Amino acid sequence: MSNLHDILKHYWNYEAFREPQEAIIESVLAGRDTFALLPTGGGKSLCYQLPALVREGIVLVISPLVALMKDQVQQLQMRNIKAMALTGGIPTEELIDVLDNAQFGGYKLVYLSPERLQNEIVLSRLKTLPIHLIAIDEAHCVSQWGHDFRPAYLKIADLRIHFPKVPFLALTATATARVQADIITQLALEQPNVFSKSFARENLAYMVYAPEDKLQFAKNVLLKYPGPSLVYVSNRKSCLHTAQQLEAMGISATFYHGGLSPAEKERQMGWWMEEKKQVMVATNAFGMGIDKANVRTVFHFNLPPNLENYYQEAGRAGRNGSKAYAILLANASDRLQATQQFLGVLPDKPFLSQVYQKLCADLQIAYGEGLDETFGFNLHRFCVKYNLPVARTYQALQFLDRQGILNLSQEFSEKLTLQFIVPSKEVIRYSSLHPEQETIIVTLLRTHPGVYDQMTAINLSVVARKSGVTETNVLAVLHQLQLQGLATVHSKTNDAQLTFTTIREDAHTINRVSKYLIAQNELKASQLKSVLAYAENTSQCNQRLLLDYFGEKEAADCGHCSTCIAPRKKTLELGDLPEALLRLLQQRPFSSRELQEILSQPEEALIFALQSLLEAERIRLLPDNTYSLRN
Incomplete structure (x- = not known):
């Protein structure tokens, strides 16, 4: 079966390729280095998965996303295509056996992270594999001007030494012209064929609003445009809280974030994928590799750090080609919060130096030593001990990781978890009988909503x-809650493993990377500035602004974003507004806020019209402050 269309039909049951998938596949099969910029939903994975079935041997796929690798391997196996992923957690002694299976087990695709290439055992075994294509997914990570730079990606070009005749395929969904050029340079692509698809999405309307009540606004939209929807929020606490509020408003919702157990993630995902729940409320941990074509609306309740992230997340709406909406809800307080969240936590050189030296002192690493030494590490205890701000310290450690000075075995996550296993009245009764613990229990309940629902x-x-107590006092109370059978508590001493990949040299170490720190901070500030400009825009087509950011300078107005349709929303004549209100109230009761959002009329005119209808006894005000027609 050598015909590309036959393979496409047999394994994927597609009748035709999307533009320009076929041309990309033909390019790599011809042995040409290839760069492909395909926006979210453009079908990047097919461009390296299908060639694996045309040629003898293996396609090596380098991807930074473990969840995406696992998902793709699972999807390929369901299509009877042999694939494996060399994810973390495989002990070094098992790697040889796994890679032997890759060589002799008839596998067509092998996925691994760029960090795996730094393992000599992995690299030596890869040299023996019959690799005929090397695909680099999320290739923007190779560029320091990209939104997710990972230094390990810089090592990919070294594969040229071992596979001089094997073509490279670099793929990304979001890259400015500057980043595209940097990818080609950093991966040493030789006269690559370059393919790009317009970032324009004709069926997707980009909307920006600043409602006082985001939940009420979302509810109105979700009732007006029913269908699977996504709500992105900025943190884990908001996930559960927002989902619960939507449920209370009559909108079925579930939630997803990185702190859930694998079983919980699978359960919550299943509810949404099977449409048992209309809305998935999630942090940006959700979405990569999620293949749900009929998402009707994607909300952002908070500003994203950059337009690359926003475009990817918004682009999960309308992949089936049907009319869909990407709605950003942002007001003045959101802008202040985003500035603090994304820029206020960035470390400068003195702070980076302070963190590095205190880290070495805490782990008792002498000057000139530390290379390849591994330590258990707890972020929060380290910060408490040295009175360091947690978020800023985390950013500093992440930067040291990206620069190859140390390696974090996993992202930091809080490893002390608790869930009450008795009704709330039992907890209240216990705290009233133990006044010395009451303040801690009340604080715990106020600061951690959801402790009755999940770990x-x-x-x-x-x-x-x-x-107003010590952490030791808090731990003692949590221990008592568990002993009394009121709660389940899990804790671990360390929340990460930390390995030093260079020797300790203090000032020399930090001076060597400080120019990259300055560049990183300037880039993040520039990216957030573009986000704020997009959120504050009232005069230019929203899609056109996005396309201009990604280098499409000659784009036309889309005609259906919130800015494009704003001129069409003319204020109704005073005599027409009461009739419009009566038509709406024939459906069901509405609050004045709902009526104003639906009709987009000035508040004064709306109040005047409602008062006129009340005086004429054509409508009535109900006890819940909604208006309805008189019977």
Whole structure:
């Protein structure tokens, strides 16, 4: 079966390729280095998966996303295509056996992270595999001007030494012209064929609003445009809280974030994928590799750090080609919050140096030593011990990781979790009988909503500070709650493993990377500035603004974003507004806020019209402050 269309039909049951998938596949099969810029939903994975079935041997896929690798391997196996992923957690002694299976087991695709290429055992075994294509997914990570730079990607070009005749295929969904050029340079692509698809999405309307009540606004939209929807929020606490509020408003919703257990993630995902729940409320941990074509609306309740992230997340709406909406809800307080969240936590050189030296001192690493030494590490305890801000310290450690000075075995996550296993009245009764514990228990309940519903990560330092006690006191109370059978508590001493990949040299170490720190901070500030300009725009087509950001300078107005349709929303004549209100109230009762959002009329005119209808006894005001027609 050598015909590309036959393979496409047999394994994927597609009748035709999307533009320009076929041309990309033909390019790599011809042995040409290839760069492909395909926006979210453009079908990047097919461009390396299908060639694996045309040629003898293996396609090596380098991807930074473990969840995406696992998902793609599972999808390929369901299509009877042999694939494997060399994810973390495989002990070094098992790697040889796994890679032997890749060589002799008839596998067509092998996925691994760029960090795996730094393992000599992995690299030596890869050299023996019959690799005929090397695909680099999320290739923007190779560029320091990209939104997710990973230094390990810089090592990919070294594969040229071992596979001089094997073509490279670099793929990304979001890259400015500057990033595209940097990808080609950093991966040493030789006269690559370059394919790009317009970022324009004709069926997707980009809307920006600033409602006072985001939940009420979302409810109105979800009732007006029913269908699977996504709501992105900025943190884990908001996930559960927002989902619960939507449920209370009559909108079925579930939630997803990185702190859930694998079983919980699978369960919550299943509810949404099977449309048992209309809305998925999630952090940006959700979405990569999620193949749900009929998403009707994607909301952002908070500003994203950059337009690359926003375009990818918004682009999960309308992949089936039907009319869909990407709605950003942002007001003045959101802008202040985003500035603090994304820029206020960035470390400068003195702070980076302070963190590095205190880290070495805490782990007792002498000057000139530390290379390849591994330590258990707890972020929060380290920050408490040295009075360091947690978020800024985390950013500093992440930067040191990206620069290859140390390696974090996993992202930091709070490892003290708790769930009450008795009704709330039992907890209240216990706290009233133990007044010495009451303040801590009340603080715990106020700062960690959801402790009755699921295992919830507990921030010891926050509970201790707000209770006016030490962390030791908080731990003692949590221990008592578990002993009394009121709660389940899980804790671990360390929340990460930390390995030093260079020797300790203090000032020399930091001076060597400080120019990259300055460039990173300037880039993040520039990216957020573009986000704020997009959120504050009232004169230019929203899609056109996005396309201009990604280098499409000659784009036309889309005609259906919130800016494009704003001129069409003319204020109704005073005599027409009461009739419009009566037509709406024939459906069901509405509050004045709902009526104003639907009709987009000035508040004064709306109040005047409602008062006129009340005086004429054509409508009535109900006890819940909604208006309805008189019977």
